[in-house]
Amino acid sequence: MASFSYAIPLPIRCSTGSNNQDPNKQSLNKIKITGSPTRSLKVDILSQTAGIRQNIPTKKQLVDYHRQGLIIKEGVGYRQTVVIRSYESIRNLLQETALNHVWVSGLLSNGFGATHEMMKNDLIRVVSRMQVQVDRYPIWGEIMEIGTWVGAPGKNGMRRDWLIRSQAKGHVFARATSTWVMMNQKTRRLSKMPEEVMAEISPWFIEKQAIQEDVPEKISKLDSKAKYVNSNLKMEETRDLDMNQLVNNMKYVRWMLETIPDQFLVSHQLSSIILEYRKECGGSNIVQSLCKPDEDGILNSGLKQNNDMSPLNRFSLASEIMEGNGLLGSLDNVPLRYTHLLQTQGETKNEEIVRGKDHMEEKAI
Amino acid sequence: MASFSYAIPLPIRCSTGSNNQDPNKQSLNKIKITGSPTRSLKVDILSQTAGIRQNIPTKKQLVDYHRQGLIIKEGVGYRQTVVIRSYESIRNLLQETALNHVWVSGLLSNGFGATHEMMKNDLIRVVSRMQVQVDRYPIWGEIMEIGTWVGAPGKNGMRRDWLIRSQAKGHVFARATSTWVMMNQKTRRLSKMPEEVMAEISPWFIEKQAIQEDVPEKISKLDSKAKYVNSNLKMEETRDLDMNQLVNNMKYVRWMLETIPDQFLVSHQLSSIILEYRKECGGSNIVQSLCKPDEDGILNSGLKQNNDMSPLNRFSLASEIMEGNGLLGSLDNVPLRYTHLLQTQGETKNEEIVRGKDHMEEKAI
Numbered sequence: 001m002a003s004f005s006y007a008i009p010l011p012i013r014c015s016t017g018s019n020n021q022d023p024n025k026q027s028l029n030k031i032k033i034t035g036s037p038t039r040s041l042k043v044d045i046l047s048q049t050a051g052i053r054q055n056i057p058t059k060k061q062l063v064d065y066h067r068q069g070l071i072i073k074e075g076v077g078y079r080q081t082v083v084i085r086s087y088e089s090i091r092n093l094l095q096e097t098a099l100n101h102v103w104v105s106g107l108l109s110n111g112f113g114a115t116h117e118m119m120k121n122d123l124i125r126v127v128s129r130m131q132v133q134v135d136r137y138p139i140w141g142e143i144m145e146i147g148t149w150v151g152a153p154g155k156n157g158m159r160r161d162w163l164i165r166s167q168a169k170g171h172v173f174a175r176a177t178s179t180w181v182m183m184n185q186k187t188r189r190l191s192k193m194p195e196e197v198m199a200e201i202s203p204w205f206i207e208k209q210a211i212q213e214d215v216p217e218k219i220s221k222l223d224s225k226a227k228y229v230n231s232n233l234k235m236e237e238t239r240d241l242d243m244n245q246l247v248n249n250m251k252y253v254r255w256m257l258e259t260i261p262d263q264f265l266v267s268h269q270l271s272s273i274i275l276e277y278r279k280e281c282g283g284s285n286i287v288q289s290l291c292k293p294d295e296d297g298i299l300n301s302g303l304k305q306n307n308d309m310s311p312l313n314r315f316s317l318a319s320e321i322m323e324g325n326g327l328l329g330s331l332d333n334v335p336l337r338y339t340h341l342l343q344t345q346g347e348t349k350n351e352e353i354v355r356g357k358d359h360m361e362e363k364a365i
Numbered sequence: 366m367a368s369f370s371y372a373i374p375l376p377i378r379c380s381t382g383s384n385n386q387d388p389n390k391q392s393l394n395k396i397k398i399t400g401s402p403t404r405s406l407k408v409d410i411l412s413q414t415a416g417i418r419q420n421i422p423t424k425k426q427l428v429d430y431h432r433q434g435l436i437i438k439e440g441v442g443y444r445q446t447v448v449i450r451s452y453e454s455i456r457n458l459l460q461e462t463a464l465n466h467v468w469v470s471g472l473l474s475n476g477f478g479a480t481h482e483m484m485k486n487d488l489i490r491v492v493s494r495m496q497v498q499v500d501r502y503p504i505w506g507e508i509m510e511i512g513t514w515v516g517a518p519g520k521n522g523m524r525r526d527w528l529i530r531s532q533a534k535g536h537v538f539a540r541a542t543s544t545w546v547m548m549n550q551k552t553r554r555l556s557k558m559p560e561e562v563m564a565e566i567s568p569w570f571i572e573k574q575a576i577q578e579d580v581p582e583k584i585s586k587l588d589s590k591a592k593y594v595n596s597n598l599k600m601e602e603t604r605d606l607d608m609n610q611l612v613n614n615m616k617y618v619r620w621m622l623e624t625i626p627d628q629f630l631v632s633h634q635l636s637s638i639i640l641e642y643r644k645e646c647g648g649s650n651i652v653q654s655l656c657k658p659d660e661d662g663i664l665n666s667g668l669k670q671n672n673d674m675s676p677l678n679r680f681s682l683a684s685e686i687m688e689g690n691g692l693l694g695s696l697d698n699v700p701l702r703y704t705h706l707l708q709t710q711g712e713t714k715n716e717e718i719v720r721g722k723d724h725m726e727e728k729a730i
Contacts, residue, residue: 066448066508083431085461096450
């Protein structure tokens, strides 16, 4: 069990060009990793760099007093009480609690999250899919209970899930799930999970899923006819290989959402997003963000896709329906879902970096 | 006493064009604030937005159990035990502890850090100068004790200082000091501090200074003849008016340092920086970063400017002197200090945004 929670954004590309949504259904023999990480030299300013914590536990610890963390759920899940700091995002909380889970598990081998057996096999973990649903954004000073655990979605992948609740009332604020696959860091090819690694991590697997999803939602591929296009985007703040790599992922989300027209964004916020990773984007790449509004109307797009909506979300949607939206005209013209594609802008061809599908909701006034 | 720790980056400009380093020596009558905040619409993704904490204490609290915070130093300073999270920077720690200090003080009036009397007077606080010295960067999981307090540097300003120590051994990892002035948020002019505000906050003042500085160091103004110039920089991630505004400040530092040649940055890191704010940079501005290496040699630049160097820094510098630097040639050619200027690139004239002066040190291998 290792850092299931933060992406190691190395270049991943499936040479089959398959649109298959589930990485575990891909034939691993056909998967190739192309290119190499082209990180521009950047400075990590007033920030910890790749400092690796000393005194990493070698055995499972049931309690981490300093972090207010506990091993729970039959001894394999993890729960941490977190007072939200003023700059923290949900992404931050996901990353931190997953790392701390691996920390107390005694499986952590290095600062980048590989387990002992993964290290022996030259394996690292890369995220292939991520889904986050937010019912409410925590704010500065709120006390949250964050649970996280791992599971097996298929033969060669693994899953990490999270549940973020308020400590006071137990309300679920956010849910997240992610799928990870193994990559050989020398050959840069995706790899089957060796038996030793499976033996090491499978005792930690839990069946429970934070987000019920019988069939992973398909994200269609957009092309240059997409309604909204932002071009010539550049990765500005790619950092050295350190624990902050999810920065890149959030940059992806930012690029996606900023392609949606401003007059919509001013009154709406993200309530859920699915990301499917295809290839890492190096610091030197020029990126294009394509975006297509969902063609279904607001009722369809809202209710169909969000079966497990919380009462809070239902209220938000209901009030949207009741009040309309002065900025964007009639209700029928307010799409609440958008499909996204980020691709490199190559001279001869473009390459997919990540597909996305979001669900927006009206902001509370 | 309010959020002395995070900048409210509204446009500030001194119409006198004075190069005076100390904002408290400026004649307030001559100070004008020009322009208005030109924030581009951006989305705050998977992140708390301007959510304002409810149940703000109205009376001083001596202990904040959840945050492991305490009122100390004769009842007016604040100390918090912090386990470093994987994405945290020193800037984050400064911001968070200052906010929490104001929180427990019972003076917090709104989420943007104004006190009750400041609110009545339409005043907000803006940072005019910031200085940070880092002996060692904390890493993920380290337990730090962060002390912070406020003081009066002059008639119309105030100071907030910080000391970041390791809990285990008490070593000082970093020191910081900042100067703040009052601004009327309606007229956008700098303001004298009204007696009611002074009466409210002065009981919290402590004489102690985290960084001894008898005379604030002057930062000379650079012009287009500066050795290194990066042009056409754009503020990409300006966020809505929320608690994350120090992001902008760190963007400034990043722009400054990224103007230093890569072959130097790969082996060196920031050990201290002074920033002097002149004018806020809106999201639509195009920015130019000018940089000039210190002409003094390594010995002068290192030892002269860092009188209160810690043994750690001395060692680092000594080893630098002993070992030389293979990348940049002879020792005499390795400047360790750089002067910076960020300015807007206007069609007719450029305007100063912020001046900076840094001190770099060799990275530990």
